[in-house]
Amino acid sequence: MTRSVRVVGGGMLALCGLVALGWLSRLPYTTQRDSGALVRLAWRTRGERVRECRHRTPEELAKLPPHMREDDVCEGRVLPYRLVVKLDDTLEADAMVRASGAREDRPIYVYHEFPLAPGTHRVSIDFERQGAPGEVENEERAEHEREETGRAERARRAEPGRLQLDTTLVLSDREIALVTYNADERRLVIREK
Amino acid sequence: MTSRSPTRRVLTHLDAWMNRLYGWRWNPLYQSGTLVVALLAVLLVTGIYLLLFYRLGLPYASVVRITDQVWVGRWIRGLHRFASDAAVVAAAIHALRLLIQKRSWGPRTLAWVAGLILLFLIFVCGWTGYVMVWDIQGEVLAREGARLLDAIPIFSEPISRTFVGERPIPGAFFFLNLFVHVALPIGLGVLLWIHVSRVARPALLPPRGLMWGAIGLLFLISVVWPIGMSPPADLFRTPGRAEFDWFYAFWLPVVKAVPVWAAWAGGGAVSLALLLTPIWSRPRATARPAPSFVDAQLCTGCEQCYQDCPYEAISMIARPGRAGAAPESDLAAKSEFVAHVDPSLCVSCGICAGSCAPMGVGPPGRTGRDQLSGARAFAAEWNGKAPAVVIAGCTRSAGAAHGRPMFDGVPVLPVNCAGNLHTSVIEYLLRSGAGGVLVVSCPPRDCWNREGPKWLEQRMHHDREAELQERVDRRRVRLVHVAEGQPELVASALAQFRSEIEALERAAAEAAIDVMHECEPPVTAEEVP
Ligand code: HEM
Numbered sequence: 001m002t003r004s005v006r007v008v009g010g011g012m013l014a015l016c017g018l019v020a021l022g023w024l025s026r027l028p029y030t031t032q033r034d035s036g037a038l039v040r041l042a043w044r045t046r047g048e049r050v051r052e053c054r055h056r057t058p059e060e061l062a063k064l065p066p067h068m069r070e071d072d073v074c075e076g077r078v079l080p081y082r083l084v085v086k087l088d089d090t091l092e093a094d095a096m097v098r099a100s101g102a103r104e105d106r107p108i109y110v111y112h113e114f115p116l117a118p119g120t121h122r123v124s125i126d127f128e129r130q131g132a133p134g135e136v137e138n139e140e141r142a143e144h145e146r147e148e149t150g151r152a153e154r155a156r157r158a159e160p161g162r163l164q165l166d167t168t169l170v171l172s173d174r175e176i177a178l179v180t181y182n183a184d185e186r187r188l189v190i191r192e193k
Numbered sequence: 194m195t196s197r198s199p200t201r202r203v204l205t206h207l208d209a210w211m212n213r214l215y216g217w218r219w220n221p222l223y224q225s226g227t228l229v230v231a232l233l234a235v236l237l238v239t240g241i242y243l244l245l246f247y248r249l250g251l252p253y254a255s256v257v258r259i260t261d262q263v264w265v266g267r268w269i270r271g272l273h274r275f276a277s278d279a280a281v282v283a284a285a286i287h288a289l290r291l292l293i294q295k296r297s298w299g300p301r302t303l304a305w306v307a308g309l310i311l312l313f314l315i316f317v318c319g320w321t322g323y324v325m326v327w328d329i330q331g332e333v334l335a336r337e338g339a340r341l342l343d344a345i346p347i348f349s350e351p352i353s354r355t356f357v358g359e360r361p362i363p364g365a366f367f368f369l370n371l372f373v374h375v376a377l378p379i380g381l382g383v384l385l386w387i388h389v390s391r392v393a394r395p396a397l398l399p400p401r402g403l404m405w406g407a408i409g410l411l412f413l414i415s416v417v418w419p420i421g422m423s424p425p426a427d428l429f430r431t432p433g434r435a436e437f438d439w440f441y442a443f444w445l446p447v448v449k450a451v452p453v454w455a456a457w458a459g460g461g462a463v464s465l466a467l468l469l470t471p472i473w474s475r476p477r478a479t480a481r482p483a484p485s486f487v488d489a490q491l492c493t494g495c496e497q498c499y500q501d502c503p504y505e506a507i508s509m510i511a512r513p514g515r516a517g518a519a520p521e522s523d524l525a526a527k528s529e530f531v532a533h534v535d536p537s538l539c540v541s542c543g544i545c546a547g548s549c550a551p552m553g554v555g556p557p558g559r560t561g562r563d564q565l566s567g568a569r570a571f572a573a574e575w576n577g578k579a580p581a582v583v584i585a586g587c588t589r590s591a592g593a594a595h596g597r598p599m600f601d602g603v604p605v606l607p608v609n610c611a612g613n614l615h616t617s618v619i620e621y622l623l624r625s626g627a628g629g630v631l632v633v634s635c636p637p638r639d640c641w642n643r644e645g646p647k648w649l650e651q652r653m654h655h656d657r658e659a660e661l662q663e664r665v666d667r668r669r670v671r672l673v674h675v676a677e678g679q680p681e682l683v684a685s686a687l688a689q690f691r692s693e694i695e696a697l698e699r700a701a702a703e704a705a706i707d708v709m710h711e712c713e714p715p716v717t718a719e720e721v722p
């Protein structure tokens with residue numbers, strides 16, 4: 001290979017590599033749909049805390065070290081919610097939303113995204129606390145505890161057992177409508193930019 | 194013809210073409226590891242400048258401001274970006290080469306694993322760097338990263354909530370991101386040190402011309418094709434079509450399309466396969482080359498192998514039993530120290546075999562003594578008719594790579610690595626009647642054992658210990674560096690060397706007749722085209 005071929009060839013190859021580098025460094029790509037809008041559901045609620053207690057059997061008690069032999073075992077958890085989402089009267093989601101944390105005793109986080117075509121859409125959301133029968137008793141007990149820790153403050157911040165939203169949205173291209181919980185108004189609201 | 198994996202054949206061809214274009218000294222494929230180090234240095238310098246102008250409270254606007262500095266900021270930002278892209282490419286080539294060359298197991302396991310972590314940290318630096326800009330790409334990367342991290346049940350609050358738009362993004366997020374981006378390079382430095390901790394005299398930077406050439410090219414593209422600004426991140430708009438840096442965002446289309454568990458499972462499987470490479474890529478136990486051993490009877494304690502070993506596998510230890518030996522005993526007369534090979538560090542490169550004048554060290558079957566008996570058998574095949582030239586070729590270079598017993602009519606003595614070759618073998622071949630010995634090694638930067646050609650050259654021409662004896666006529670020995678894929682260069686070197694040897698023989702024959710030269714002098718080496 002003569003020197004000139006090497007210089008030209010080597011130079012060309014280096015430039016091609018460079019162009020490829022520059023090109024791949026900023027190559028456009030469509031991440032979600034090309035033209036699309038989105039309804040995003042995102043809120044956090046502390047939910048309703050319940051304590052569930054049961055009596056230990058004599059056998060269970062016998063297995064425990066003497067200083068740990070308490071009659072009742074109690075576990076606190078946050079009641080789940082049922083989330084039903086309808087977009088333009090089509091059922092898009094019907095799911096139980098459970099509290100976070102391994103023991104379901106942390107706050108509840110809702111985060112869902114529903115892509116939509118730009119335009120007018122009817123959005124209806126139902127978010128309802130689910131209480132299992134038999135828990136009422138325990139709830140009363142939790143209620144009693146609550147009274148001990150500042151009833152007025154709690155009552156003011158307590159979240160409703162059911163949140164509903166039924167509205168019509170007009171979304172432009174690539175617009176995101178955020179459905180979130182407004183703690184002051186204690187209801188679901190739509191937030192746009 | 195020895196069998197080669199298809200990947201190895203592709204690499205051989207690529208290397209050969211790069212050598213043709215740039216010469217082996219500047220072949221960027223050979224220098225991929227050192228280029229990464231050079232690029233990391235560029236990132237450090239340009240990064241410090243960018244940091245001066247970056248504002249945590251105004252991420253996007255401050256990057257716009259840097260980009261608007263037409264004379265400095267814009268190209269520095271470009272250089273920072275393109276150097277990080279090139280670093281990923283170079284690191285990938287470096288890793289792939291080592292994998293194809295099967296230098297990915299045994300004592301190299303530490304380097305392999307540390308290298309993978311290095312590469313991963315470079316990616317994390319890149320991702321956080323893009324999040325710093327807080328344009329659409331930054332937002333998409335942040336969201337996707339958050340989605341993946343939220344699958345790990347250790348965060349009290351899902352990270353994804355940061356980007357839903359319920360409230361402004363907290364400053365702590367940008368702070369943490371910047372902290373990771375700036376702190377990781379320190380970790381990179383430590384890891385690089387670990388990465389090369391098992392190699393002696395690591396070559397950390399490429400030859401200057403190549404390094405500045407590469408940086409110059411990146412500078413050129415930063416100026417000629419500067420990077421602009423994508424639209425800013427917007428929590429209330431879907432990203433739509435946006436520009437991405439595919440060297441860092443290559444995984445996005447796949448990961449976005451699958452459920453989070455599948456992304457973790459896929460990523461986990463790939464990572465595991467890469468991390469376990471030292472296990473799955475190693476040869477079967479029976480096919481693994483054995484580590485070196487020292488024959489303490491022969492070792493004179495000269496320390497040469499200890500200095501030459503490219504993997505620091507040799508130490509000098511007190512000669513066993515000598516301390517209590519009677520003063521007049523054989524043992525007491527021997528050196529105080531002997532070489533000792535740590536088998537867990539030895540890659541069986543055999544370079545120590547070439548280092549040891551008394552032939553006391555080397556992998557089994559490949560010590561200086563073994564090489565000499567191999568050379569004897571090789572010479573015996575000439576049947577008394579010594580060839581004008583013989584080739585002693587590394588089995589990985591073009592010298593003996595193709596496994597043929599003859600190259601252009603010249604007998605070939607295969608050597609495991611040119612650095613193994615004991616100089617007394619060269620002398621023996623000449624004494625057995627060969628007119629000249631052409632030694633063919635790999636290009637020094639591509640020696641699989643790192644330092645073979647370097648040490649051999651010093652032993653042949655610069656009196657490095659275990660040197661080629663002074664009595665050997667240097668005109669009859671030649672060392673050339675030729676990559677596996679360029680046998681044509683061996684052919685031309687051979688033709689040249691052969692004609693020089695023929696000229697020598699002619700001159701010797703004429704001198705033997707002892708006639709007066711009144712006509713033209715014999716052709717000299719320089720005149721041979
Ligand atoms: C990402 C940044 C990296 C840098 C800056 C880097 C740099 C280097 C350097 C300078 C050497 C020593 C070269 C020599 O003197 O022979 C080396 C050796 C090595 N590298 Fe890397 N490397 C990187 C990544 C990797 C990766 C990702 C892998 C593999 C997964 C890897 C595997 C190795 C191995 C196995 C060696 C030892 C080679 C031998 O023992 O012969 N490196 N690297």
Ligand code: SF4
Pocket residue numbers: 487491492493494495496497498499531532548549550551552553554
């Ligand atoms: S080169 Fe040979 S003689 Fe010298 S220390 Fe090593 S084994 Fe001993």
Ligand code: SF4
Pocket residue numbers: 484485501502503504505506507534538539540541542543544545546555556
């Ligand atoms: S063969 Fe010799 S030179 Fe090579 S790593 Fe082992 S001890 Fe070191």
